[in-house]
Amino acid sequence: MIQDYLVLSIVLFCLGMLGVITRRNVFTVFMSVELMLNAANLAFIAFSRLHQTMDGHVLAMLVMAVAAAEAALALAVVILLHKHKSRLDTNVFSLLKG
Amino acid sequence: MEHSVTYLGYIPLMPLLGALVLGLLHLFTCRGKALPELLYGALACIGPLLSFIFALVVFFHLKGLPAEERFLVHNAFTWFAVGDLHVDMGFLADPLSSLMLLFVTLIGSLIHIYSVGYMAGDENFGKFFAYLNLFLGSMLILVLASGPVVMFVGWEGVGLCSYLLISYYCKETENVIAGNKAFIVNRIGDLGFVLGMSLLFWAIGAGGFDYLSLKANVDKIAPATGIAICLLLFVGACGKSAQIPLYVWLPDAMAGPTPVSALIHAATMVTAGVYMVARFSFLYASHATAGTVVAWVGILTALLAAIFGMFQKDIKKILAYSTVSQLGYMFAGVGIAAYSAGIFHVFTHAFFKALLFLGAGSVIYALHHQQDIWKMGGLKSKLPKTYLTMMIGAFALAGCPPFSGFFSKDEILFSALATGHTGIWLVGVLVAGMTAYYTFRMIFLVFHGEPRDAEAHAHAHEPPAVMTVPLQILAFGALFAGFLNLPGIFGGSLKVSQWLAPSLVDHHPHVSVWLELLAILTSIAAFAIGITLAHRKFGQGAQEPEFTGFAKFGYHKFYVDELYNAVFVQPYKAFGGLISRFFEPYVTDCHVRLSTWLYRKAGMAFKALQVGYVRVYAIYMVIGLSLMSLFLSQTIH
Amino acid sequence: MITELLFNGFAILAVLGAVGLVLFRHPMNGAMSLVVTMVSLAGLYALLSAKLIFALQLIVYAGAIMSLILFIIMFLNLQEKDLPEESGRWYYLLGGVVVIAPIALFLVKIVKTLPGSEATIVGGGFGGIKEVGLVLFQDWLLPFEIVSILLLIALVGAVVLAGKRRLGK
Numbered sequence: 057m058i059q060d061y062l063v064l065s066i067v068l069f070c071l072g073m074l075g076v077i078t079r080r081n082v083f084t085v086f087m088s089v090e091l092m093l094n095a096a097n098l099a100f101i102a103f104s105r106l107h108q109t110m111d112g113h114v115l116a117m118l119v120m121a122v123a124a125a126e127a128a129l130a131l132a133v134v135i136l137l138h139k140h141k142s143r144l145d146t147n148v149f150s151l152l153k154g
Numbered sequence: 155m156e157h158s159v160t161y162l163g164y165i166p167l168m169p170l171l172g173a174l175v176l177g178l179l180h181l182f183t184c185r186g187k188a189l190p191e192l193l194y195g196a197l198a199c200i201g202p203l204l205s206f207i208f209a210l211v212v213f214f215h216l217k218g219l220p221a222e223e224r225f226l227v228h229n230a231f232t233w234f235a236v237g238d239l240h241v242d243m244g245f246l247a248d249p250l251s252s253l254m255l256l257f258v259t260l261i262g263s264l265i266h267i268y269s270v271g272y273m274a275g276d277e278n279f280g281k282f283f284a285y286l287n288l289f290l291g292s293m294l295i296l297v298l299a300s301g302p303v304v305m306f307v308g309w310e311g312v313g314l315c316s317y318l319l320i321s322y323y324c325k326e327t328e329n330v331i332a333g334n335k336a337f338i339v340n341r342i343g344d345l346g347f348v349l350g351m352s353l354l355f356w357a358i359g360a361g362g363f364d365y366l367s368l369k370a371n372v373d374k375i376a377p378a379t380g381i382a383i384c385l386l387l388f389v390g391a392c393g394k395s396a397q398i399p400l401y402v403w404l405p406d407a408m409a410g411p412t413p414v415s416a417l418i419h420a421a422t423m424v425t426a427g428v429y430m431v432a433r434f435s436f437l438y439a440s441h442a443t444a445g446t447v448v449a450w451v452g453i454l455t456a457l458l459a460a461i462f463g464m465f466q467k468d469i470k471k472i473l474a475y476s477t478v479s480q481l482g483y484m485f486a487g488v489g490i491a492a493y494s495a496g497i498f499h500v501f502t503h504a505f506f507k508a509l510l511f512l513g514a515g516s517v518i519y520a521l522h523h524q525q526d527i528w529k530m531g532g533l534k535s536k537l538p539k540t541y542l543t544m545m546i547g548a549f550a551l552a553g554c555p556p557f558s559g560f561f562s563k564d565e566i567l568f569s570a571l572a573t574g575h576t577g578i579w580l581v582g583v584l585v586a587g588m589t590a591y592y593t594f595r596m597i598f599l600v601f602h603g604e605p606r607d608a609e610a611h612a613h614a615h616e617p618p619a620v621m622t623v624p625l626q627i628l629a630f631g632a633l634f635a636g637f638l639n640l641p642g643i644f645g646g647s648l649k650v651s652q653w654l655a656p657s658l659v660d661h662h663p664h665v666s667v668w669l670e671l672l673a674i675l676t677s678i679a680a681f682a683i684g685i686t687l688a689h690r691k692f693g694q695g696a697q698e699p700e701f702t703g704f705a706k707f708g709y710h711k712f713y714v715d716e717l718y719n720a721v722f723v724q725p726y727k728a729f730g731g732l733i734s735r736f737f738e739p740y741v742t743d744c745h746v747r748l749s750t751w752l753y754r755k756a757g758m759a760f761k762a763l764q765v766g767y768v769r770v771y772a773i774y775m776v777i778g779l780s781l782m783s784l785f786l787s788q789t790i791h
Numbered sequence: 792m793i794t795e796l797l798f799n800g801f802a803i804l805a806v807l808g809a810v811g812l813v814l815f816r817h818p819m820n821g822a823m824s825l826v827v828t829m830v831s832l833a834g835l836y837a838l839l840s841a842k843l844i845f846a847l848q849l850i851v852y853a854g855a856i857m858s859l860i861l862f863i864i865m866f867l868n869l870q871e872k873d874l875p876e877e878s879g880r881w882y883y884l885l886g887g888v889v890v891i892a893p894i895a896l897f898l899v900k901i902v903k904t905l906p907g908s909e910a911t912i913v914g915g916g917f918g919g920i921k922e923v924g925l926v927l928f929q930d931w932l933l934p935f936e937i938v939s940i941l942l943l944i945a946l947v948g949a950v951v952l953a954g955k956r957r958l959g960k
Contacts, residue, residue: 058905059902059903059905060798060802061798061835061839062902062905063899063902064802064805064806064835066895066898066899066902067806067809067895068805068806068809068828069898070891070894070895071806071809071810071812071813072809073776073887073891073894074813074884074887074888074891075812075813076769076772077769077772077773077776077883077887077890078813078880078883078884078886078887079813079877079880080769080875080876080877081816081818081821081874081875081877083818083821083822083860083864084812084813084815084818084821085769086860087812087818087821087822087825087860088812088813090825090852090856091809091812091825091828094828094829094832094852097832097844097848098832098835098836101835101836101839101841101844102839104839104841105839105840105841105913108913108917110917110918110922110923110926111926111930111931113841113843113844113918113923113926114923114926114927114930114931116841116844116847117843117844117847117923117927118931118934118935118938120847120848120851120852121938121941121942122938122941123852123856124851124855124856124942124945125941125942125944125945126945127856127859127860128859128945128946128948128949129945129948129949129952131859131860131863131949132948132949132952132953133952134863135863135866135867135952135953136952136953138867142873143873143875144818144867144869144873144874144875145875145876146767146768146769146875147767147769147875149767149768150765150766150767151766773890776890776891776894777890779894780890780891780893780894781893783893783894783896783897783898784893784897786897787893787896787897787900790897790900790901790904
């Protein structure tokens, strides 16, 4: 029963990872990261139910707070990038190349 | 019988502390506003003067003891102990080192005081005195050392300081080259010293490696080994004391400031070689063959340097060759086992050579750094004090009775005659005449006759008292030091030789009074002939001659420098060039180059992975995770 | 019986939403799919009797964060020409699946080793606001405070990043 939740969590996590590594749209990449966070949350809640403690719930809350902070910053960055280049393609930004 | 006293360690410590304080002061102030010179001068003179006071204390302490107990030792700490080799940072004061101590600290102090006047206005005043103090401190370590290893510390210290001070005016390339020359030639000698020391340790070092233990064990050395040790140590002495074939650095050492020359020639450095041979007298005395070699090398050096000295025109070069020549006498003395005579000549020579150098410094100072004697003349009336004191020094150097040089030199020559070394005696008498000739050639040209450079002559004036007072003290020493060791024929009793007897393996042959009288009379005759020739030739306003034939050969020092350059320096340089051009790039550097090449190529290959897109880096990470998962999956069933 | 039905339904919806996020070309469509996933997850949290998290998921995630994302997407007024080319998208997806499959299989393998426990009955208070709050402020006080500082920093950072250009002028 719990294992089903965990398998679902794994599937969602891997789909998020797939989105991060294959898509070039900044928004999609960002939302894929959110998906991965959600998958992790699901695992937390499922384990919490399994062990009948509420620490998992607290962790899920903290993850949500971090996700909110991340969303605020990431979207600000996206706006800046869009202002600079008028593009949403991650391949446009290759400043890491030496 | 030895006595342990702590204050021995303070003697070298005083100038060394002075060097430290002065050096730090100089370092911290050289960029900003300089401290007053008086402060530096006072700080610089305190150390040597305190050492001199301690030296007096040591002397009187020794004097109060019975003759066979005159050994003061102080082991400050154990320096290192490896297997049989146990080396203490130990100091030994016996009659020999106490005599050295007395004149090294006295003359060193006087030179320090003189330098305060001579170096006034120099921009690196503090640095100069730091080096000077270090120099004196190293020499005191050398003199007081209780064993060869500690002696070597001082030995290297004076070598280093001579390098620093010879190239003190380092803005001119030739001065730096002169400093390098001194250092490199000294290194060659040092190698001999180290080898000799190692051989000595190998032979008898296990029984304790200080002089007293070595002296007790000296009989255990095989004759051949003993001769080898003596000769190797003598190579070291040759380097330090400028004997054939390593004498070439000393005349070039003139590049340093004049007080430095005085210090090198009189009190420190060059006397180290003679002192070392005397210190090992127990070794040399039992190997007469080595002693004979030492004596002949010494007397030939004396002859060669005297020939060079007759033709030089730089006042300091003349004095430098006279030093080499006198050092030759000293080695002749210690070589024929007349150790006390050799050391006594070191003692008197220190006074009159310091006097002559400081006097020459006064002349140079008065003439605004003019060193060519053919551009001087008639300074007698302008520099009366300098003239008088230098005259005393010249008489002492030339060996005129009753000045100090006469007694010490005569003692050596008489010993040579008495022990049957007639050849050495003959050459010695010849050199005595030549010494008188070139010394008075210098005196006549500088002080007598008409001024050759009227303008410089007009501006010349006596230097300040801080410079003339040391001259007068030294003149007093040069005049009367000889009476300390009056031989029996003059009613004396060889006091210095008796004083030194506990430290040295000395022997005085008993020969007839006539032989002694013969030695004295020939010496006086040689002096008289030399001074007469000099007076006839240079007494009245001689003009600079064109050097031709032998004179030119002599002026160019028999082209020995050029010969060394062609035979040793150039092939060595060519060899080095060969190494750097072929061996280094193709053999040693090749490994390094290969590895850098490999890394560069590997970097080029991996550079392709660095595409710069964040997404691609994420892909790398995921690939890594994936591979890890594949691997870890094997472990789960 | 009914819980299994509900679980299956929510799970299918969540996976469909996630697949939609990854496949849709336009981020607006992707965002709408993500909302579907989030709401389904909220339902799953309810099934796991996490009442507070169920509410927060709906309010914070599906509500606040997603509306912020949608707002920005619309704010930038994305046209078809603004979107990246992504011509080889299908090959990338295929490659991505191949690379990620081992990870997924590995994780599933681990999960299968867990003791298969049937859902037990929990007390009525489990996952309620009061109970979670007690745990949060008793055992997790320090992380809570750190997260509050993190949120403050994020706030300042967002202001600095977004306001920089205007200040420059």
